[in-house]
Amino acid sequence: MRRLCLVMILMLVLLTTASWADSWYKVACHVHTVFSDGIRSFSAAVEEAKNNGFRVIIMADHVEMIAKKWHGFENYLAACNKSYDGITVIAGVEVTTKKAHTVVCGPLTLESLKKLNKAKTVLEVFAIAKEYHLITVAAHPYGKFNPYDRDHAGGVNGHELLNDKEYQKNIDWLLASLKAGWQGFVWAGIDSHTAADPDDKERWQRQTFVYAKSSSLDDILAAFRSGQVYAARDGCVLTNLSYKLGYEVQEVPFPHISFDLSFRQAPESIRIKFYCDGEYRGSTTMRGEGRTKISYWEEWFDLPKGKHWILIEVEGRLVTGTIWLDVQNPPNKE
Numbered sequence: 336m337r338r339l340c341l342v343m344i345l346m347l348v349l350l351t352t353a354s355w356a357d358s359w360y361k362v363a364c365h366v367h368t369v370f371s372d373g374i375r376s377f378s379a380a381v382e383e384a385k386n387n388g389f390r391v392i393i394m395a396d397h398v399e400m401i402a403k404k405w406h407g408f409e410n411y412l413a414a415c416n417k418s419y420d421g422i423t424v425i426a427g428v429e430v431t432t433k434k435a436h437t438v439v440c441g442p443l444t445l446e447s448l449k450k451l452n453k454a455k456t457v458l459e460v461f462a463i464a465k466e467y468h469l470i471t472v473a474a475h476p477y478g479k480f481n482p483y484d485r486d487h488a489g490g491v492n493g494h495e496l497l498n499d500k501e502y503q504k505n506i507d508w509l510l511a512s513l514k515a516g517w518q519g520f521v522w523a524g525i526d527s528h529t530a531a532d533p534d535d536k537e538r539w540q541r542q543t544f545v546y547a548k549s550s551s552l553d554d555i556l557a558a559f560r561s562g563q564v565y566a567a568r569d570g571c572v573l574t575n576l577s578y579k580l581g582y583e584v585q586e587v588p589f590p591h592i593s594f595d596l597s598f599r600q601a602p603e604s605i606r607i608k609f610y611c612d613g614e615y616r617g618s619t620t621m622r623g624e625g626r627t628k629i630s631y632w633e634e635w636f637d638l639p640k641g642k643h644w645i646l647i648e649v650e651g652r653l654v655t656g657t658i659w660l661d662v663q664n665p666p667n668k669e
């Protein structure tokens with residue numbers, strides 16, 4: 336009896352530890368420095384991220400410019416691989432090909448950088464990324480990438496949001512891609528080059544939240560790969576979501592949705608939109624009424640039996656990745 340109790344207590348401790356292990360990390364995605372066409376030094380960009388409360392920064396200097404400048408790939412890798420106090424730096428480059436700008440990030444090496452610098456097409460970029468276990472993201476996809484051809488979609492791991500003027504077209508493209516079977520995450524692209532840019536302050540308010548075991552390179556990349564990510568700006572933060580974000584299918588008797596949203600400044604009103612399997616499902620508009628925190632709760636989220644994905648958008652402020660549910664017993668609707 337005593338042994339059983341001990342085992343049960345141990346299991347409880349383990350379960351509790353497991354549920355505490357993961358947390359949300361704020362990631363600054365897509366940043367330029369003097370290694371390409373940015374004005375900030377590498378360490379100044381890292382400081383800027385830290386000052387804006389980020390725990391991770393993903394660099395994205397243009398690969399062909401790093402190659403040409405006196406700094407070179409060796410110095411770039413050395414800067415990326417140095418350890419910085421309180422922040423994880425993830426090496427990344429932006430690769431320009433005929434039809435696309437692609438951010439490639441992860442454990443970059445001299446060899447992979449040289450290959451990426453020679454890539455002529457997005458398909459070559461994807462092949463190199465796959466070979467070296469790197470992550471690819473379609474940078475400011477609307478316009479440049481057009482955004483990506485359907486047959487290219489399989490090679491892109493992520494879709495950049497909030498970094499082009501075509502907010503709605505970008506969301507529509509994302510939904511259409513997901514509906515066509517693409518599996519990918521979203522991130523908020525900062526794309527900062529210089530403090531002299533009048534938009535620079537706003538750029539650093541574009542935040543990517545990643546649910547990971549720790550802020551280490553491996554854990555952050557693993558979280559990106561499992562889709563546990565959302566993109567936001569203006570200090571909009573999502574918490575207490577009733578389901579996990581990502582590609583893992585969660586069995587549920589019937590779905591209910593609840594979450595909290597917080598804002599840096601109380602919004603006048605917010606519009607929350609829901610999408611299911613790529614289709615717009617409905618929206619709720621809430622008055623801010625001076626509140627900086629809003630709770631949303633829906634007891635019965637109308638989904639038929641079977642596997643479905645949901646995506647939540649707080650218009651103009653926040654877009655989640657997919658939430659996959661396997662609905663077991665939806666109640667009969669009268």
Ligand SMILES: [Zn+2]
Nearest residue numbers: 365395429526
């Ligand atoms: Zn860029």
